[in-house]
Amino acid sequence: MLTLTLILLPIIAGLLTLSTKGENAKVIALVAALVELALGAYTFFAFVPDATSQFGVSYNWIASAGIKFSVGIDGISLILVSLTTLVVPFIILSTFQNNYEKASTFYSLILFMQAGLVGVFTAKDAFLFYFFFEAALIPIYFIAAIWGGENRIKVTFKFFVYTIFGSLFMLLALVYLYIKTPTHSSEITALYETARLLDASQQGFIFWAFFIAFAIKMPLFPFHTWQPDTYVEAPTAGTMLLSGIMLKMGTYGLIRLLLPIAPLGVKAWGTVAVVLAIIGIVYGSIIAIQQKDMKRLIAYSSFAHVGLMAAGIFSGNLDGIQGSLIQMLAHGINVVGLFFVVEIIQQRTKSRELSSLGGITQTTPQLTVLFIIIMLGSVALPLTNGFVGEFLLLKGVFEYNAWMGAVAGLTIILGAVYMLRLVQKSMFGTTTSLTEGFEDLGLTERATLLPIATLVIVLGIVPNIILKASEPAVSQLLSIINK
């Protein structure tokens, strides 16, 4: 029942927001997101760390086709639900400095998006999963297309068509599996069992159908061409939603559907996937080093990070998957923080170009400290949240194949290069005409960045509260895969 509340609350709040006018919209949205956060926190602490699915409900939805409205939270879902409920309030808070046209629509779309995301992460029925997977796309499309930058229409259109193209392949695979189930059921666990009856070539087909869908969503090399442009053109809140939470729909899909449904497919083609992911890590990092635009730089860094997550997932061992889960959480928090810093700088200076910035640190002790903490989390320095995930991921990939692990390990060096460059070029050095008299953080800005920086450190010191929660579920998943 709790899960259902987590899905319905943002929808109801979104409708409420939609019916209000003017300034009230952002306040209502923030309150709703905070209530959702409280519920999410309650869920997290009430969760019994074993492999079962908890707080669930199940209704017959389309009885004639055996499709159920079935949701619940297990250890894997828990991490992502926590991420979603945690990050959205910060995203809303980060927009408090802006006055958007049609604000009520803007905030209601964010809340609808949140409902869709929680739905994806808790769905226990494959069609329900698909349903939310697509439904989450529509709000973010409109957020990016209405409030985005100059080229928004073209860029977001490419994004939309590209991702729908991918998910149609997932639909194809789901329908294919669903028809093969003996009782025409679309429960994800039923699909696990049905997949055992398929031979290697059929599983190969399913592997690729799922892979294309999730690889576009994350995105993985070479399906990433929509990503940098969309991240840059979308309003910052939209970019945060996209990079902070939405790309995790792809990695979550890999863990929840691809690995357990098509283990033979993974055996046959997994190496290709890992290689693509590792190419993405190196390629994304190298491009990130050369970027002049801050937002674009972070977009490419996000692309590189998600490559490592995917490589860890496809390595198919406990460390790889556990690492990817905690990294999803950490990356979601960090990237929201980073994009917010970019937003602050852009609002004050009207520029995101590294070459025209510098010297900001002279007037902004608070911003500097918080920015550096978040940056270090992203670089994966020990005692920050990024370290745990990256360490486990690299260990997982290394176990899978030492050479691949070594190449993936480049991410540590390259990541430090582009991140330090980002901070150095924007914050340090001499003041330019644009950055003169740069004001330090205001109240809402502090209220956003301070908790994020705190989380970066807390999760880096006590990662076990996360790892403990997801471990039984991941172990069970691995036993299904290796059956």
Place this chain on the structure above:
Amino acid sequence: MNAIIALSLFGISNLFLGFLNNRKILLPATLLFVLIALGLNLADWNHEYYWFHNMLKTNNLSINFTSIILVATALVVAISRGFGEDEEHTHPAEYYAILLFSVVGAIMMVTFQSLFMLFVGIEILSVAMYVLTGSDKRNLRSNEAALKYFLMGSFATGIMLFGIALVYGATGSFDINGIGNMVNQAKLQDIMLNPYGPILYGGIILIFVGLLFKISAAPFHFWTPDVYDGAPSIFTAFMSTVVKTAGVAATYRLLSISFPAVYGLWGNPLVYITCLTLFIGNITAVYQQSFKRMLAYSSISHAGYLLITVLAKTPTTNSSILFYSLAYSIATISAFAVLMAVSEAQAKTGKTDESFNALNGLAKNNPLLAFALAVSMLSLAGIPLTAGFFGKFFIFADAFSNVSSLFKTIAVVAILMSTVGIYYYFKPIIAAYLKKGDLEKIELSPIYKLTLIITTALTILLGIAPDLVKNIF
């Protein structure tokens, strides 16, 4: 079947209503007639009746199809607005009457038991449509469309009649069950055992020509864009929903009752026709600048999706076709309603623009129209939360239920083409919501507004709870 008789009488009474010098009464009267016919139709539910010396037969399937046809007709009538204010040049009473007559033809097409009735039904429907296509008689495009439609249409029905004759020659029967029995017993699929096989084969292919022409499947689709474009929008809406549904229903009825035993004969050509239809409809739609022409190509592509499930012939084919036809019809009528409202508003400012640009900035002053447009486009594109998604879903499920691996290929083609579809269905949404334009608030009559609300609400409702109607079908 009382619906046919009633509608014929209503059509005639409509003509008489024209003598009253009151145009306002025509629309509600016609709407009432259609709803009465719907009631009469539903009264036969769960009964199988033969009519007119076993020439027509009603069963639940045909009643369902008839209901969809009548619902679509009612919606079209509701947005017809009395066919304009121009006293001199329009003849609303005649238009409504002809519309009702053509529905009679459509119902005959979905209830036929004898191939004669199929032919007569198609002719009644077609002749009425030829007239209505050309009803904007001062407009050159409308005239051209009517002539084109008439010439190509009469060829197609002529060829079909020839096909019926050949099938009669091979099986000695006009009754679809009789033909089915003959095909089974005489082993007509095996040319070595029965020399009449080739005649039957030729007959089936020729009948295909007539039916596929009506549902505008490639390569019999060439008339569609020009005719849809030239005809007054209200009749285009009618053509692309009622005529298409009737055509698909007739094709399905004929193939599933008479020729299941010779699936090999018609299955293979139909596979190619299906893929070609999907391909041509979707790819060509991408290049259209006119919203109306885009809808014409979209209607071609939807014929392709419907043919997939006709081909798959699984136990759920019935309900899949019905659901898809319903979802498609509602969304299409909704889209045409928006198109008509906008192009009329544009015409007042002196522009006769039916391109996507005409929709620019629609959302600003006309939120209802823009929302109805968005929902209908999303439904046609098959995005979740709309009826169109489940329509596609059921069809893909049918395709995979068929064990033949061929259907995996067809499903992949259909998926790829759905992506292409998203591309062009989003153009109007982008124009309406994201581009700037100078459209003023468009005044809509209450019944027009109500229709838009009904179609939009139904599309969303069926997208959330498809079981509401799926259980009936």
